[in-house]
Amino acid sequence: ELTEKLEGFFSGLKGRGKLTEDNVRESLRDVRRILLEADVNFAVARDFLKRVEEKAVGVDVLKSVTPAQQVIKILHDELTELLGGNFRPLKRSKETPTVIMMVGLQGSGKTTTTGKLGHYLRSHGMRPMLAACDMQRPAAIDQLERIGEQSSLTVHAKRGVSALEAALAAKEAARLGGQDTLIVDTAGRLHVDEELMNELRDLRDQLHPSEILFVADGMTGQDAVNSAKAFTEQLDITGVVMTKLDGDARGGAALSVREVSGAPIRFAGIGEKIEEFEEFHPDRMANRILG
Amino acid sequence: VGAALKLDEETLEKLEEILITADLGVETSMELIERLRKRLRLESVTAEDVLRVLREELDRMIEETVAEKETEGDEEEQPRPHVTFVVGVNGTGKTTTLGKIANRYAKQGESVLIVAADTFRTAAVEQVAIWAERAGVDIVRGATGADPASVVYDGLSAALSRNVQRVLVDTAGRLHTKTNLMAELGKLDRVAKKLVPEAPHEVLLVVDGTTGQNGLSQAKAFAEVSGVTALVVTKLDGTAKGGVLVPIGRELGIPVRWIGLGEGIDDLVPFEPRLVVEAVFG
Ligand SMILES: Nc1nc2c(ncn2[C@@H]2O[C@H](COP(=O)(O)OP(=O)(O)OP(=O)(O)O)[C@@H](O)[C@H]2O)c(=O)[nH]1
Numbered sequence: 001e002l003t004e005k006l007e008g009f010f011s012g013l014k015g016r017g018k019l020t021e022d023n024v025r026e027s028l029r030d031v032r033r034i035l036l037e038a039d040v041n042f043a044v045a046r047d048f049l050k051r052v053e054e055k056a057v058g059v060d061v062l063k064s065v066t067p068a069q070q071v072i073k074i075l076h077d078e079l080t081e082l083l084g085g086n087f088r089p090l091k092r093s094k095e096t097p098t099v100i101m102m103v104g105l106q107g108s109g110k111t112t113t114t115g116k117l118g119h120y121l122r123s124h125g126m127r128p129m130l131a132a133c134d135m136q137r138p139a140a141i142d143q144l145e146r147i148g149e150q151s152s153l154t155v156h157a158k159r160g161v162s163a164l165e166a167a168l169a170a171k172e173a174a175r176l177g178g179q180d181t182l183i184v185d186t187a188g189r190l191h192v193d194e195e196l197m198n199e200l201r202d203l204r205d206q207l208h209p210s211e212i213l214f215v216a217d218g219m220t221g222q223d224a225v226n227s228a229k230a231f232t233e234q235l236d237i238t239g240v241v242m243t244k245l246d247g248d249a250r251g252g253a254a255l256s257v258r259e260v261s262g263a264p265i266r267f268a269g270i271g272e273k274i275e276e277f278e279e280f281h282p283d284r285m286a287n288r289i290l291g
Numbered sequence: 292v293g294a295a296l297k298l299d300e301e302t303l304e305k306l307e308e309i310l311i312t313a314d315l316g317v318e319t320s321m322e323l324i325e326r327l328r329k330r331l332r333l334e335s336v337t338a339e340d341v342l343r344v345l346r347e348e349l350d351r352m353i354e355e356t357v358a359e360k361e362t363e364g365d366e367e368e369q370p371r372p373h374v375t376f377v378v379g380v381n382g383t384g385k386t387t388t389l390g391k392i393a394n395r396y397a398k399q400g401e402s403v404l405i406v407a408a409d410t411f412r413t414a415a416v417e418q419v420a421i422w423a424e425r426a427g428v429d430i431v432r433g434a435t436g437a438d439p440a441s442v443v444y445d446g447l448s449a450a451l452s453r454n455v456q457r458v459l460v461d462t463a464g465r466l467h468t469k470t471n472l473m474a475e476l477g478k479l480d481r482v483a484k485k486l487v488p489e490a491p492h493e494v495l496l497v498v499d500g501t502t503g504q505n506g507l508s509q510a511k512a513f514a515e516v517s518g519v520t521a522l523v524v525t526k527l528d529g530t531a532k533g534g535v536l537v538p539i540g541r542e543l544g545i546p547v548r549w550i551g552l553g554e555g556i557d558d559l560v561p562f563e564p565r566l567v568v569e570a571v572f573g
């Protein structure tokens with residue numbers, strides 16, 4: 001456990017004195033391994049630890065804690081701050097409906113999360129409509145329609161047309177039907193697939209979403225920076241949803257995605273059911289990453 | 292004998308970065324660097340050769356631990372029906388991979404039956420039914436929300452009565468930390484054995500190529516509950532290197548059989564070490 005590991009380095013210091021450059025650096029070397037094993041990206045871990053080192057060196061060791069606990073506290077606080085940023089509600093647009101696009105790699109949980117977000121917004125007084133705009137995956141439209149049926153959420157689906165046509169038709173239907181929020185489910189795609197990334201840009205340009213949420217699998221490893229960076233650069237995502245956090249993945253990808261995209265992590269998927277969805281808690285994630 | 296080349300801090304960090312960012316994990320990366328160091332002591336290696344030597348060590352490690360020792364052609368008489376379970380955590384590409392494999396066997400002239408035993412996830416049966424159609428093979432499905440074990444049972448009795456050569460069973464995604472869902476896999480195993488004593492002959496664990504070190508804990512859990520014959524690593528057509536397959540091979544002795552390289556029916560290739568080595572070192 002982290003505290004025990006760091007205690008070893010600080011056995012010389014006893015409740016008074018300052019954290020020196022040497023003992024901080026030594027102890028952070030062990031932390032680096034912990035972060036890498038937690039799937040934090042290599043470069044992100046290096047930069048993060050440099051910042052922690054700067055903050056920790058020269059700090060007075062409080063009488064009530066051990067030096068190791070002091071470093072851990074700095075680590076934990078720095079990590080929480082990085083992951084956090086106050087939870088702010090989803091941005092609404094002046095025109096109705098407000099459009100939210102769900103994007104991300106294959107299998108990350110977009111369709112499931114589209115349902116969850118609809119359920120969540122409804123419980124907060126909104127009138128959501130879900131738009132089935134994955135025209136590529138076998139039975140994707142069926143999947144979202146069923147999710148909608150099971151939770152009595154309105155789903156708009158139009159088969160045999162392009163994703164853009166389906167999305168625009170849904171937006172018009174929401175406008176006419178009085179739904180104030182349109183959540184658009186899109187097909188999973190690789191960030192290196194130029195054609196499909198262009199399709200998302202077209203969707204964004206025509207739909208004017210007030211939010212583009214990047215849905216990221218909680219067990220993603222080092223590659224999280226690559227996909228997050230590409231989606232940020234090409235689409236300018238406004239938020240992230242980390243899914244499958246009900247598993248035991250340490251979730252280092254959360255730090256990587258947050259660092260590289262600058263977008264806040266808004267929500268966490270914590271199960272397959274429609275209600276297994278919550279606002280993201282940066283301090284809990286920090287604990288999880290630090291093990 | 293020249294002095295052994297020493298790795299300076301900067302070079303060391305560069306090498307670590309190559310290995311770690313490939314998802315090889317800290318322990319495997321350290322082991323590879325250690326093997327590199329050994330060779331630096333024993334051979335006269337120049338600075339330019341360091342990368343080549345490290346690449347050789349990765350290739351050797353994969354050959355020893357991950358590549359399959361015998362090809363399917365070496366097996367004696369294939370059991371009939373030969374039963375494969377496709378398992379893994381949510382969203383990794385099980386259903387898609389099963390469709391690709393079904394197509395492969397069908398194109399090779401074998402009779403294939405797909406068993407749609409994911410009775411839980413929304414539209415899972417519809418999805419795998421489309422793959423059965425694309426591959427031109429039959430499918431056995433159950434009533435919505437039916438017990439997956441009963442679908443496996445029906446599927447295997449159909450396979451026996453139709454004298455099918457291969458049965459491919461699609462199962463629901465399940466996080467390995469969910470004990471009740473993992474126990475369900477054990478139940479599928481027991482039910483299968485009622486009709487086909489040696490079933491499942493093959494359990495394929497499908498791991499998403501973008502998965503980090505959690506892949507190792509997934510493999511451990513599935514190996515414990517249902518035994519894992521081989522891995523399929525999917526989505527390596529992206530930028531992920533899939534390196535976690537190396538620690539899985541080293542620690543659990545589980546080889547990789549297939550690599551998924553896309554969403555199309557033909558986007559499946561037999562595993563070869565060079566696929567990973569080239570991805571890691573470019
Ligand atoms: N345990 C768990 N499973 C999840 C969570 N979110 C999604 N899933 C499951 O992950 C799998 C993939 O979810 P989908 O919603 O189909 O993913 P997707 O991103 O829409 O996939 P594509 O459209 O193919 O790109 C399904 O089995 C879901 O039930 C979560 O938070 N926890």
Ligand SMILES: Nc1nc2c(ncn2[C@@H]2O[C@H](COP(=O)(O)OP(=O)(O)OP(=O)(O)O)[C@@H](O)[C@H]2O)c(=O)[nH]1
Pocket residue numbers: 106107137188190379380381382383384385386387388409412415462463464465497525526527528529550551552553554558
């Ligand atoms: N790019 C790429 N996408 C893939 C590959 N294999 C599967 N996919 C995609 O990944 C997504 C999830 O695939 P599924 O076959 O539904 O995954 P699954 O494991 O059956 O999911 P659950 O049953 O919900 O657990 C789909 O969008 C697939 O098209 C691959 O090798 N490359």
Ligand SMILES: [Mg+2]
Pocket residue numbers: 110111112134137140186187188
């Ligand atoms: Mg989807």
Ligand SMILES: [Mg+2]
Pocket residue numbers: 385386387409415461462463464
């Ligand atoms: Mg499936």
